[in-house]
Amino acid sequence: MKLYEYMGKELFAEYGIPTPRGKVASSAAEAAAAAEELGEVVIKSQVLSGKRGKSGGIAFATGSEEAEKEAGRILELEVQGMKVEKLLVEEKLAIEQELYLAITVDNGARCPVILASLDGGMDVEEVPEERMIRWPLDISTGLQPYMIREICRLMGVSGEMSKQMLKLLPKLYRLFRELDAELVEINPLASTPDGLVAADAKVTIDDDALYRHPGLPRISEKTALELKAEELNLAYVELGGDIAVMANGAGITMATLDMVQNFGGTPANFLDFGGGAGVEKTSQALELLLGTNPKAILINIFGGITRCDVVADAFVKVKEQGFIDVPVSFRLVGTNETEGRAILERIGISAYETMSDAVKHAVELAREA
Template sequence: MKLFEYQVKKIMREFGILVPRGEVFFDLEQAKNHLEKVGEGVIKAQVLTGGRGKAGGVKIFSNPAEGFELAEAILKMTIKGEKVQAILIEEKIPIEQELYLSIFVDGRIKKPVVIASKAGGVDIEEVPEEEILKLPVDPLIGVRNYHGNLVAQKLGLTGDLGKQLATLLINLYRIFETYQAELVEINPLVISREKLIAADGKMTVDDDARFRWPADLPFNEEKTPLEKRAEEIGVSFVELDGDIAVMANGAGITMATLDLIAYFGGRPKNFMDAGGGANAEQMAKALDLLISTNPKAILINIFGGITRCDEVAKAYLTVKQEREITVPVVIRLVGTNEDIGVKMLQEAGVESFSSLREAVIKAVELAKVGGDN
C-alpha cells in the first residue's frame, strides 16, 4: 500500500526527520484561509501515483490570489487516472543542493538496501549506475553509524552535514522497520541553510503485514472500481493501458501471456488471474467483466489443472448465450478435459487453439484491425 506524501511526512516528523512546514487540505475554502496567512509557498497534489510534477501537480505561488487559483486548479486535476484528493501547502525553502536517499526491500538478495545518489530531484532510474550507491543492510543488525558515514562520503557530506545524514539514515531505517515498509524514499533530500530536509517523501508498506502495522497508520484504498469488482468475483485483476483483455489461470501463465502479447506487438489491457479452481459461474462473471472494459480483442489462455477446460468452455458459451459479444474472443485450451471443452466450443461454432503462440498472434492481429469479427 502506498501512502500520500502528507502521511509520509507526518511519520518522518515524528521520527525526527526535518520536513518543510505544511498543512494538508481537502477543502478549497479552508485552503483559502491558510493561503491568506502564509502568502507564498508550494502547492502539491496528493495522489498515490508518480509523475505529478510533470503533470502540473506541483506549483509555486508568490501571493494568496495566485495560490488560490492554483489550489482550485490542482484540486480539479486527474493525474494518471487518479483524481487529486487533497493538496499539501508547504513553505518554500531555499535549496542549495538536491540529493536522493531511500531504503527498499531487494527480493533478489532478500535484504533491505540503502540507495543514495547526488542526483536528487529526478527519477532514480534515469541516474547512471556509477552515480548510485547501493548498500545492503543485514536485517539482524540494521542501519548503524558506519552505514551513515559511508553514505555521507558518497554524497560528499562532511562535518555537521555528515553527522546529520548518519542520524537521518538511522531514523529512516527505524521508519522502515516500524511500518513494515517495502520502500521509504526521500527525493529530493535537500541541503538548505546547513540543514538536511526531506522535501518530498514516498512510502510503500506491505499489505500482508497489516496486522503488524502501528495502529495509527491509515489504510489507503488503491484499487480502481474494476479491480474492486474483480475482487468481489474472486479473481486477481490489475488494469493496464492496452487494448487486448486477458484471462488466464495462474499468475505465472498470466504474466507469460502478457509478455507474449507485447513480444508480438500487442498491448495487454489487464492482468487477470482467474485462479486454479474457478468454476463456470465465476469464469462467466470474470469474462463479463473483461467485456465491460471495451477491449479490441479478448484472449483466454487456460492450462487446465484444477480449472477444467470444459468449465471454461461452458462459461464462455453461457455469456455468449446471455448477451451479444461484439468483441472477438480468442481461446486457448490445454489440459484437463481439453477434448470436452474443445468439442463444446466446436459444436457452438467457436474456434480454439492449443498453441499459445498461435492464439496470441491471432489476438494481436484482431486487435490491430480494430476488433472486426
C-alpha cells in the first residue's frame, strides 16, 4: 500500500525525521491561507504516481494570491490518470544539495538494503549505478552506526552532513521495520543551511502486514471491481480487453492471458480464484467476470485441490440465474473431471481438454460477437 507524500511526512515527523513546515489543502482558498502563513511556498499535488513535476503537478508560489492561482490550476489536473484531490503546501527550502536515501528489500539477497546517493532529485532509475551506494544488511543484526559511517564514506559525505546521517538513518530504519515497510524513500533528501530535510516522502507498506497496523490509513489504487475482488479475497486485475478470463493459480492464469494474446485476442482481466474454491467462491468469481462486459468468457481449470465438478456446478448455477449472456469457452481437466464435464454437458457445453483449444475457441467467440 502506497502512502501519499503528506502521510509519509507525518510518519517521518513522528519518527523525528526533519520535514519542511507545511499544510495539507483541499481547495485553492486553503492553499492561499497556508501560503499566507508560510511565505514562499511549493505546492505539490498529492497523487500516488511519480513524475508529478513533469506533469505540471508541482508549482512554486510567492504570496497567497499566486498560491491560490497555482493551487486552483493543479486541482483541475489529472496526473498520470489520477485526479488531484489534495495538495501539500510547504515552505520553499533553501536547498544547497539534493541527496537520495531509501531503504527497501533486496528480494534476491532476502534482506533489507539501504540505497544512498549524492545524485538526488532525479528519477532513481537515472542515477548511474556506480553513483548509487547499495548496502544490504542482515535483519537480525539490524542497522549499526559503523554501517552508516561506511555508507557516508562511500558516498563521499563527511563532516556535519555525516553526523546528521548518523542521526537520520536509524530513525528511517526504525520506521521501515516498525511499520512493515516495503519501501521508504526520500528523494530528494535536501541539504539546507539548517541541516538535512526530507523534501519528499515515499512510503509503501506491505499489504500482507497491514493487519498489524490498524492505526495506518487505508489507501487503494484499485478500480471498483478490483475492490470487490479484494473483499472476496480473489486476485483480480483489470486489463481492458474483451475476453474475460478465469483460472485457478496465478501462474496458469498469467499463461492463459499470454495464450489469449498469442492467438490474437485481448484479455479483459486477470482472475485467479485460487485452489480448492467451493461453489460460493466460484459463483462470486463468475459474477465478477461479467462486470467488465466481456464478449466471451474463458475458464481454464486444471484441477488439483480444485474439483472440476464444483466449478461446473457453480457455473451452471450462475448460468441458470440468467447472469451469463455471453458465449463461454471451458477447459476442464483434473480432479473429478468426468463428473464436471457431465454437469456441463447437461446445459450443452462440451469442455475442452487442452488449454490451447479452449483459448483458440474463446478468441473466435470474441471475434464473432
